[in-house]
Amino acid sequence: MWLSLGFVSLLLSVVGLPQASCRPQASCQPSLPLPVREVYKFPTFPTYLEGIYARANGDLLAVTAFPDAFVYYLTGVDTDSPTVTLLQHFTEINTLTSIIETSPDVFTILGGNTSAYATAVPGTFGVWELDLRSPHHPAQAREMVRLSSGGFMTSMDMISPTNVLVADASMGLVWQVDLQSKTYELALQDPLMDSPSWAPAPVGISNIKLHHGYLYWSNAFAATFSRIPVTVDGFAAPGARGELITTVRSIFLDKFAFGGGGGGTADTVWAMTNADSRVVAIRPDGEYLTVAGQSDQMTVAGGVTGVFGRVPGDTHTFYVATGGGFNFPINGSIVEPGKIVAIDTSGFC
Ligand SMILES: *[C@@H]1O[C@H](CO)[C@@H](O)[C@H](O)[C@H]1NC(C)=O
Ligand SMILES: *[C@@H]1O[C@H](CO)[C@@H](O)[C@H](O)[C@H]1NC(C)=O
Numbered sequence: 001m002w003l004s005l006g007f008v009s010l011l012l013s014v015v016g017l018p019q020a021s022c023r024p025q026a027s028c029q030p031s032l033p034l035p036v037r038e039v040y041k042f043p044t045f046p047t048y049l050e051g052i053y054a055r056a057n058g059d060l061l062a063v064t065a066f067p068d069a070f071v072y073y074l075t076g077v078d079t080d081s082p083t084v085t086l087l088q089h090f091t092e093i094n095t096l097t098s099i100i101e102t103s104p105d106v107f108t109i110l111g112g113n114t115s116a117y118a119t120a121v122p123g124t125f126g127v128w129e130l131d132l133r134s135p136h137h138p139a140q141a142r143e144m145v146r147l148s149s150g151g152f153m154t155s156m157d158m159i160s161p162t163n164v165l166v167a168d169a170s171m172g173l174v175w176q177v178d179l180q181s182k183t184y185e186l187a188l189q190d191p192l193m194d195s196p197s198w199a200p201a202p203v204g205i206s207n208i209k210l211h212h213g214y215l216y217w218s219n220a221f222a223a224t225f226s227r228i229p230v231t232v233d234g235f236a237a238p239g240a241r242g243e244l245i246t247t248v249r250s251i252f253l254d255k256f257a258f259g260g261g262g263g264g265t266a267d268t269v270w271a272m273t274n275a276d277s278r279v280v281a282i283r284p285d286g287e288y289l290t291v292a293g294q295s296d297q298m299t300v301a302g303g304v305t306g307v308f309g310r311v312p313g314d315t316h317t318f319y320v321a322t323g324g325g326f327n328f329p330i331n332g333s334i335v336e337p338g339k340i341v342a343i344d345t346s347g348f349c
Contacts (some may be wrong), residue, residue: 016182025223028349033292034111035347036299039319040084041339050154050203051098053107058311061087061107062321062340063096069111070131071096074340076191087141095120097154103161105132108179109141110166111155112193117327120152125157127177129163147175147181155207155255158332159234160291167211167217170195174215176234187235190242192219192226194253207255207305210234211267216245216256218271223253224283233337246286251275251326255305256282259318259345270318270345272303275328279303279320281348287342292320292343299338301325305345316346 026169042049048066055061060074069090076082083155096111112125126146127264132139136261147153158164163178165187172194176187195204199221206220214227215234225245229237248271256271269282276295293300309317320343324336 005233025191026221030291030348032289033294033299034117035294035344037342039048039340040074040082042084042337045324045335045340046326048302048304048323049340050323051096051110052305052307052319052340053099053101054310054319055101056310058314060307060319060340061099061101061117063109063111063113064338065095065097065338066323066326069093069096071107071109077319077340077342078309078311078317087132088141090128092139092143093124093126094228098156098162099130100156100158102158104180106130106161107132108144108156108158108164108168110153110344112153114152118152118169118203122151125150125153127179129179136276139239145180145184147179147184150175151183152203154203154205157208157210158230159210163234165206165208165215167205169204172204174205174208174234175218179200188215188228188230190226190228190236192224192242192244193217194222195220196222206253208269209256209258211258213312216258216269218253218256220252220254220274223248223250223273225253225256225271225286234332245284246282246288248273248280248282248288249282250278257306257308257318259308259315264281268348270306272300272306272320274302274304274323277301277303277325277328277330278305279318279343291345291348296331298325298330298334298336300303300341301330302328302338309342316344318343318345335349 002053045096051063098110107130113121174188177184193205203220250273252275254272254274277291302325306320
């Protein structure tokens with residue numbers, strides 16, 4: 001499909017017609033790669049960012065998986081001089097993987113202990129709360145629910161302020177966690193969530209997102225993107241089975257976000273490939289293309305996860321958090337500290 005689009009634009013340029021910039025999908029050819037601006041690079045290696053969240057006021061929170069469990073707060077990310085502060089250093093666990101805001105100023109964070117890359121210490125992962133409501137008291141982190149029979153957990157999405165879904169990458173399933181009763185149970189399990197037998201580490205289902213009645217997920221080492229219809233409580237709809245949307249040509253497919261930049265639709269998926277440092281945009285029909293980064297370039301080196309800006313005027317900006325090639329060095333040996341880059345998606349269509 002991209003080949004034929006390229007052919008159309010080649011024809012247009014040969015006959016000297018003006019290039020379509022952002023018309024409906026079929027006749028539109030985005031100018032790639034999309035512009036990338038470095039927002040902030042952390043000072044020390046390794047700083048491996050694993051989770052990012054955009055607040056309604058435009059500020060970002062980012063959590064790290066290496067070298068330790070840190071929560072950073074970033075303001076002014078749409079300017080040339082953002083301010084970055086260390087908000088919390090978790091001392092009871094060494095790895096944070098995901099952060100979401102479950103009610104105003106109350107953040108739910110996923111984390112646990114790991115002994116090596118993607119190797120969880122069994123039974124140490126849990127859902128934590130970081131309460132920023134009181135301006136007079138320092139942020140308080142407390143463990144809400146320990147998923148003691150779980151494995152390596154990498155992402156969450158919210159069902160309600162007291163209920164979240166948690167992806168378990170090593171067990172290949174999704175837990176439903178009740179923050180009020182402090183209990184958890186199996187919500188979803190599908191073969192498309194399993195880590196493939198050839199994977200060097202047990203990392204299957206990586207990121208989850210609820211979207212229009214479906215749970216979507218990426219499977220890291222299978223490099224697949226799938227979905228399943230779910231009930232409002234986040235369980236598999238009766239008789240539902242996983243549906244493969246696409247397999248990306250990559251050895252890894254990390255986290256993703258939904259969003260519409262420019263002529264994109266709100267159903268476009270923006271996913272990081274981490275191992276080969278690219279960002280791909282996946283259309284609802286499974287067609288995808290690389291929109292930023294390149295396997296031998298540092299532009300989005302080891303991109304892990306991303307989130308769209310939320311303030312008016314910034315909603316076309318896709319903020320990508322990286323690990324700097326920590327697991328998969330660029331050209332085999334080049335690494336850098338994690339960073340946050342802003343991709344301007346307004347030219348995408
Ligand atoms: C994580 O490891 C540290 C150091 O071994 C230990 O003190 C802590 O209790 C562990 N955390 C959990 C949740 O088991
Ligand atoms: C990786 O190697 C290629 C080919 O030699 C080179 O063009 C590229 O600049 C290298 N990347 C980095 C980040 O040095």
